[in-house]
Amino acid sequence: MDTPDNNLTLPLDETDSTPSVQQPAVDYTEENIRHLDDMEHIRVRSGMYIGRLGDGSQSDDGIYVLLKETIDNSIDEFKMGAGKKIEVTIEDNRRVSVRDFGRGIPQGKLVEAVSKLNTGGKYDSKAFKKSVGLNGVGIKAVNALSSRFEVRSYRDGKVRAVVFERGVLQSDVTEDSAEETGTFIYFEPDDTLFVGFSFQNQFVENLLRNYTYLNTGLTFIYNGQRILSRHGLEDLLKDNMTSEGLYDIIHLKGEDIEIAFTHTNQYGEEYYSFVNGQHTTQGGTHQSALKEHLARTIKEFYNKNFDFADIRNGLVAAIAINVEEPMFESQTKTKLGSNNMWPAVPQEDKPAGPTINKYVGDFVKTEVDNYLHKNPLVAEVMLQKIQDSEKERKAIAGVTKLARERAKKANLHNRKLRDCRYHLSDGKGREQEAESCIFITEGDSASGSITKSRDVNTQAVFSLRGKPLNSYGLTKKVVYENEEFNLLQAALNIEDGMEGLRYNKVIVATDADVDGMHIRLLMITFFLQFFPDLIKKGHVYILQTPLFRVRNKKKTTYCYTEEERLRAIQELGPNPEITRFKGLGEISPDEFRHFIGKDMRLEPVSLRKTDLVKEMLEFYMGKNTMERQNFIIQNLVIEEDLVEEEQ
Secondary structure (H helix, E strand, C coil): CCCCCCCCCCCCCCCCCCCCCCCCCCCCCHHHCCCCCHHHHHHHCCHHHHCCCCCCCCCCCHHHHHHHHHHHHHHHHHHCCCCCEEEEEEECCCEEEEEECCCCCCHHHHHHHHHCCCCCCCCCCCCCCCCCCCCCCHHHHHHHCEEEEEEEEEECCEEEEEEEECCEEEEEEEEECCCCCEEEEEEEECCCCCCCCCCCHHHHHHHHHHHHHHCCCCEEEECCEEECCCCCHHHHHHHHCCCCCCCCCEEEEECCEEEEEEECCCCCCEEEEEECCEECCCCEHHHHHHHHHHHHHHHHHHCCCCCHHHHHCCEEEEEEECCCCCCECCCCCCCECCCECCCCEHHHCECCCCEHHHHHHHHHHHHHHHHHHHCHHHHHHHHHHHHHHHHHHHHCHHHHHHHHHHHHHHHHCCCCEECCCCCHHHCCCCHHHHHCEEEEEEHHHHHHHHHHHCCCCCEEEEEECCCCCCCCCCCCHHHHHCHHHHHHHHHHCCCCCHHHCCCCEEEEECCCCHHHHHHHHHHHHHHHHHCHHHHHCCCEEEEECCCEEEECCCCEEEECCHHHHHHHHHHHCCCCEEEECCCHHHCCHHHHHHHCCCCCEEEECCCCCCCCHHHHHHHHHCCCCHHHHHHHHHHCCCHHHHHHHHC
């Protein structure tokens, strides 16, 4: 029998059923009214400026926002034709230096520019026509959230250098200098806020490469390594596609717009979108316009009644536009909210520019249509891909309809899902939305432990009944025919694309044994087959849980590896109690709470171009090939032999 907890999305105002106790009134006086200066406000309310804090283990952690905000200002200089090189140095994965060769911050306003909110050169479009930096906030956040922050402005044969600690000015010196004009910024994130932080090379490199794709001619020198792009968005797609394009990438440029796209044989759609060089990971008005008009233009070109979903299936596309004074939905600039290419200026009697939807639509309609007319072989390959997608969709239409009806009923009462209050797709900008996650567990025992110890606000649980079906080599029909897969798809809300994804982290939580490993592989195979973008966008993780508990009367240590176990035994002294956890269900809810909290150990599942996905899946998840049989025979270790040797 299902418990009342099943698939329960709790209302935000729901409280504990315990009768409330009347609290005594608290005095409210002038002393309760507090003013925070700019730097203090950023430190107290850091989430308003940089989103989550984090330790650098995730690409959206705050330290990367600080780096990005620093580089954004240098990019704006490049866009204005000042400085073609930016030097980025990170020492010991903690201390960052950024040197550009732009115009340099005006020295008379240097202190204000880096420490006073609502101070900057981007409130009008005179000095920065199409800037990335937003309203003079970013660099102040870097200053306030750094244990040490230093900025130098080189202009007119002089350098002004100012040093801050946690937003408080420490020194201010101006002297002669023969160095090239530009700006130097040094910062070290405050480790009292970013506890145990470390910059990860892969995230930094990816950030810098994205800048170069959008700014051909710009060179980054990152710790001595040159990073540049010669073909813009075409390079981006080539570097990120994990399966071959069915035709050469179509790469089109216009004034303030650039697009690139191709089709692959993988399921789903994949988009990369940028505004003024800023990677908008959550899309926005420009990405929506590209999706709509690309599908419409292709449909009109063939003059056939194709479904938009069939046209876009397997599509990999990128768009970059330049917008005057762009409006983003948050300070972290991950989603474009602007409706027009430039805003109206009533005081100058200047009307707003064309809508982004129309601007992108006009460009796509003209250029893509022309390209397809000029390249009939590409048009032929594209037509075949669309027809294949249509054929597959129609073949499973009946199954899909039944499955959707089933999923609709399940949404009311999905027996596999214990839901949470907040979801990524809520779109209300709450911090809890970004923290939302779903644990995919094996069996009722494991899901019971997690369900009892989880945070009901941000942590959902989906329970598998055992080993799921091996989906390798199967068509998407299996997603609808297999009840478990269909319910999981419904729980994630990704049938129609990634925009509706309900959880920021999809966490596979299995036992640390052979069966658990097998289930991990089966789930990853499922995502790789049908929802590769889920992995590419960094949403899939493996939960690491302890293998051992080592304790004495004074201390308990949880160990994730054999090495940690040996260290714990040494530390705790003679004859400690050692428990081996064979499955998640063996860990009590009280203990489990520690392993799925803020500091839970997650291993991200990544997918890069260098990963030979097709070959890898064929080897591990395909039919029992002679190659795999030989591999097993050659690498098999027999436990009994090891025991005999030890004796």
